[in-house]
Amino acid sequence: MARKTGSHSEITGPRIRAAAQHLFARHGYAAVSMRQIAAEVGVQAGALYLYTPDKQSLLADLMRDHLEGLLEAFADLPPASGPEARLDQFARFHIGYHIDRPDAVFIAYMELRNLEPDNFSAIEALRRRYENALEAILRDGRAAGVFAVPDTKLATLALIAMLTGVTNWYREGGRLGRAEVEAIYADMARNAVGSPARVQHTA
Amino acid sequence: MARKTGSHSEITGPRIRAAAQHLFARHGYAAVSMRQIAAEVGVQAGALYLYTPDKQSLLADLMRDHLEGLLEAFADLPPASGPEARLDQFARFHIGYHIDRPDAVFIAYMELRNLEPDNFSAIEALRRRYENALEAILRDGRAAGVFAVPDTKLATLALIAMLTGVTNWYREGGRLGRAEVEAIYADMARNAVGSPARVQHTA
């Protein structure tokens, strides 16, 4: 099309969100200006406000979309039976999902302090739902005697921190392949909560 | 208001750094203004420039001081013999040191993006020295046959991510005490790298 003034609302909206995600992840929400986002998309700053009420909504929407997608994808996993299989599945899923979305993950974990109170509460609720899914696995495993965790909440947070840390260094095409990384992390996660293959001692 | 006529350079400098640390940790470097820092200290914005060349140096100094203090404290630990004892010591030290300095830790891990290239390189070098200390323990343990880690670099990063995650939720006076948290994390760390069953837990 020769004309630049046609309707692009269906393409411009997603492009704005993509640019915002990329820039927020790279420089941080507070350090990124609406002008930068607009420049990346190829529109003027004022035009952004046709697609978002303000900068804060742009951030909150990115985080909510990410967490809702995460929960949905997790819910869609095939059922696994037994705490060990479920933990293995969780670890591999978590690694794989996060490796594929480094920008969204980075934002979701780093920009919480830049959310206004209402948005913060909503995002925290989603995050907690995900954590609860892992904690349920650990509780079941402890009840079944296959996991030795003194505190399931603490173990949940420790495992998620460990697994999420992969996004700090993993690069596509790097020394280790995706499947290798998933396997190694899944093993470490299972060992961390007391692999049944060895006798566990808890004071 | 009566004018303050005395010299305060020896007290104002540290107070500026303390205020900056507190505000950077809470709101993020990019979101904090020099005027806010000055207000917290009780001076005018212009006065800050008697103590720091610019805002960037304030950030870089905080991060460098933190990491240098971390390395120094780690070097001062009493010698431990054997990879398992050394890993246990590392885990407890890491948790304890980080729990005591939530603001400094938060900044050191979250504000890397806001460092200018030269400062970033310097900070990264310090961080790598610390990671290398842990990796040496894991390598020795693998060579000795007490740790089962397919990749020591990956395991190093996974353990540090797990241990550092404690700062995301630990609060003084919370449900779990400091010693309990250290013990639980040290156990998880040791298990994660495949410590054999013979390890004794000293309560």
Next chain:
DNA sequence: GTCTATACAGGGATAGAC
């Protein structure tokens, strides 16, 4: 639907009075 132009607040940093 997108543009230019702009309002208005606030940013970092400096100069010079006291």
Next chain:
DNA sequence: GTCTATCCCTGTATAGAC
């Protein structure tokens, strides 16, 4: 050593032309 005053830039957001 700290202040006031200020420079100049950049921030978010809006108004109105096309």
